[in-house]
Amino acid sequence: MLIFKLQSYLEAIASDASLYEKGNFEKRSEAIDFIGFGVIDQIDEYLLETTSPTLLQLRQHAEKVRSALEETDQQLFQHIQSNIRQGGYSGTAFKALITKYVDFNVHDPISQEEVGYDNLDVLINGLSLFQTMPEQTKDLEPEMVYYQKTPARIVFELVEKSFIRQEDVFFDIGAGLGQVAILVNLLTGIPTKGIEFEPAFCDYARDCAASLNLSDVNFSNVDAREADYSEGTIFFMFTPFHGEILQAVLEILRQESLQRKIKIITYGPCTAQVALQNWLQAAAPAENNAYKLGIFSSF
Template identity: 30%
Template sequence: MMTRADIQSGALRGDAFRELLLSVPLVERDGWVDALLGFDAPPPDSADLPRGAVPYLPCGVDEILAMVAEVPLRRDDTFVDLGSGMGRVAILAHLLSGARAQGVEVQEPLVHLARARCAELALPRVSFVHANAADTDLDGSVFFLYAPFNGEMLSAVLRRIEEVARRRPIVVCTVDLELHGVPWLRARTTGNVSLTLYDSCVRGVPVR
């Protein structure tokens, strides 16, 4: 039986970790992952979330597995979860692919919890920034949004992501969020109904 110690030692990664997750019955998988990685129940959301910000709710493990396989996420990618909560997506994306992973989260208590998880799991290639994603410079090759914000805040973050796409080809992954009328993104259908992938297509920058 693989344990948290196998994560900490680096023995449990990539395909072996993926196979282990898939061996757990679907209905038990999310709770099982939380127990393995040491995620407790989240604290209450901040009472003063900025306008357009969606409260914390973790993305399902199945959507994360589908995203890693379908991008496909590679060790030389830099993965960025915008609105990273307690860090589950960034940590799982890293463990499944080896990619460097970063989370950007506006609620400071969640950032502290995410950093504590990484420290305990000994994951130096995963980091978390306390920031409003609409107000911070971004960089990375794969961006993930589990419906973290809407309205003008979403538009502002998309402008930040477009700045990255002007420098390099990127993939934007959304769960439970359709991006309409974004001319520099081309949607790909995926095998997961909740997940959409978008390839950047800014003129002059090659598609990934």
């Protein structure tokens, strides 16, 4: 009975031609998830109790159907990458391209109590030619925070809410694999810079930017306490560190703010410490939710 049910689900997916059209990215993502969780995981559970050649065959078939769908995704990613590389898509054109494939509205109030990823992340992750996470080569100090990616939806929201001007220069402090700096450049056209402590992450981020021909996206492999911020006007932090390191970097930014007005945008638990700085004003009343963007500007 179970085999019959899973088989018919799988056949319905395999024979749905619309799933193999590049444009149907969200529908395809749902089908890929369903094959993983609804079919393969179920088969694996049954295979723990019984050895059935038919179930094993069905599992292989499910893997094959999933690979074919993933192959269509790869074609879509290559199509978007090649458009970016040729310089055809930046600013509103890039946003329009992405919203063609993923239906979302940055103004939708989604209440997040933790970091959450969705189909937009799958699409944006696909823009990177390098899919294997590099190994960390340096130990972090106790107050430094391990790599975790800012959800792509949050980066779109950041661009929407921070009133970016063409003369702005954006810094991602603790840039990880570079996705925030790359996306902000694609969405706005302004120069972006990433500061990252881990050399392997920095190399990866540079390779990604180079593979997309983004010459205005640069990364420095340096401790945030030693970085040169003299060109920056907007500084983003997805909690790269806390405690004394955060305070030391905020003091450097305060010094920069004596030269020009700056904005600091935060995500994650560091927002609470940034909100305490008396040289910054919050753009919106502070909310008691670390996973909402904090937007601050110097006086």
